[in-house]
Amino acid sequence: MTNAEIIALADRYLFPTYARAPLALVRGAGARVWDADGRAYLDCFSSTVVTNLGHQHPAITRAIETQARLILQVSNLHYSEPQARLAERLVQRSFGDRVFLCNSGAEANEAAIKLARKYGHAEGGGRYEIITVLNSFHGRTLATIAATGQEKVRVGFEPAQQGFRYAAYDDLAAVEATLSPRTIAVMVEPIQGEGGIVTPAPEYFHGLRALCDRHRLLLIFDEIQTGMGRTGTFFAYEQLGITPDVMTLAKGLGNGVPIGAMLAAAPIAGVLDKGSHGSTFGGNALTCAVALAVLDVLGEEGVLAHCRAMGARLRAGLQALAIRHPIIRAVRGRGLLVGAELSELGGPVVERCLARGLIINCTANTVLRITPPLIISAEEIDEALAILDGALTA
Numbered sequence: 001m002t003n004a005e006i007i008a009l010a011d012r013y014l015f016p017t018y019a020r021a022p023l024a025l026v027r028g029a030g031a032r033v034w035d036a037d038g039r040a041y042l043d044c045f046s047s048t049v050v051t052n053l054g055h056q057h058p059a060i061t062r063a064i065e066t067q068a069r070l071i072l073q074v075s076n077l078h079y080s081e082p083q084a085r086l087a088e089r090l091v092q093r094s095f096g097d098r099v100f101l102c103n104s105g106a107e108a109n110e111a112a113i114k115l116a117r118k119y120g121h122a123e124g125g126g127r128y129e130i131i132t133v134l135n136s137f138h139g140r141t142l143a144t145i146a147a148t149g150q151e152k153v154r155v156g157f158e159p160a161q162q163g164f165r166y167a168a169y170d171d172l173a174a175v176e177a178t179l180s181p182r183t184i185a186v187m188v189e190p191i192q193g194e195g196g197i198v199t200p201a202p203e204y205f206h207g208l209r210a211l212c213d214r215h216r217l218l219l220i221f222d223e224i225q226t227g228m229g230r231t232g233t234f235f236a237y238e239q240l241g242i243t244p245d246v247m248t249l250a251k252g253l254g255n256g257v258p259i260g261a262m263l264a265a266a267p268i269a270g271v272l273d274k275g276s277h278g279s280t281f282g283g284n285a286l287t288c289a290v291a292l293a294v295l296d297v298l299g300e301e302g303v304l305a306h307c308r309a310m311g312a313r314l315r316a317g318l319q320a321l322a323i324r325h326p327i328i329r330a331v332r333g334r335g336l337l338v339g340a341e342l343s344e345l346g347g348p349v350v351e352r353c354l355a356r357g358l359i360i361n362c363t364a365n366t367v368l369r370i371t372p373p374l375i376i377s378a379e380e381i382d383e384a385l386a387i388l389d390g391a392l393t394a
């Protein structure tokens with residue numbers, strides 16, 4: 001099928017819930033993808049910050065093939081080795097003691113929200129409220145749109161799920177002012193992804209940790225976008241000098257197969273007991289085998305150091321572009337989670353990049369979100385910068 005044929009078919013039968021660019025991708029390799037008409041693009045979006053190891057990484061393809069020859073789905077009423085080994089590896093790699101496996105970011109956050117409420121009820125103090133922050137993004141289910149600090153995602157779906165209060169981001173006093181006797185947790189992204197690659201200083205997170213300790217609140221980190229090497233360390237919290245009590249993962253954990261995870265430290269994790277939560281596909285043998293391969297590659301092949309080096313190269317290149325294109329007001333981010341804030345809408349720039357063979361994204365209206373796979377080469381970073389230069393000049 002051609003691009004035009006696929007687009008016509010999709011537009012006829014799918015709910016029109018997404019604003020899509022007019023191309024259908026059929027194949028990818030490394031940082032390169034091809035559309036149905038055979039045109040190549042440099043992928044600096046990683047399919048919504050998911051394919052951190054690029055497309056068709058041999059270790060991922062091998063894990064899929066090997067597991068497909070064994071068994072794809074094991075019921076959670078039985079045990080499976082990939083699931084057990086993945087949970088062990090995630091615990092070894094993080095502050096967590098227990099892992100709940102699911103299928104997406106929103107589900108990982110749902111699990112964290114349920115855990116926080118169960119913890120509050122188990123305490124007996126009637127605490128259930130979760131403070132989240134403005135411009136956050138936590139997913140599209142009913143509970144996660146209530147957690148998301150953006151009114152626009154809730155419009156039309158009222159009544160909103162109760163139990164969430166919002167504070168300004170990067171503002172400790174705002175969180176303190178939002179506390180109530182019912183507060184049980186504070187939930188934040190270490191860097192706001194959808195919110196425009198907003199990177200508070202570590203002191204904000206030190207303050208949040210201290211505040212949570214003082215008021216016996218759970219600190220929940222949504223690392224769905226920042227985790228799995230994206231910011232140059234396995235998890236973004238490692239660069240902040242604190243640990244959260246609960247963390248959620250998805251996106252890069254499966255490098256393209258749908259998997260999410262919620263991790264918690266020991267005394268808290270104990271409250272999610274038998275029968276309290278579950279998922280048919282959660283921790284599926286195939287997705288867990290792939291996530292194990294992702295962890296292997298991230299841990300062993302110098303990917304994180306490469307990500308940090310390529311991130312520095314990309315940000316330096318964007319700073320240089322900003323001198324010639326004053327439309328670039330600020331360059332932000334860590335590792336390869338990079339944003340360039342413009343003084344005008346970013347959508348037309350993204351379109352001009354696409355026309356020149358580069359896929360990037362615009363978020364928060366004016367922020368170009370540039371999130372190539374962590375394995376992108378220096379030459380490909382330079383190629384992306386050159387295309388962006390042309391798009392900004394046009």
Ligand code: PLP
Nearest residue numbers: 104105106137138139193224225
């Ligand atoms: N949390 C964050 C920080 C995200 O960036 C996203 C997705 O963009 C989600 C949660 C929701 O994840 P999913 O789309 O897999 O449900």
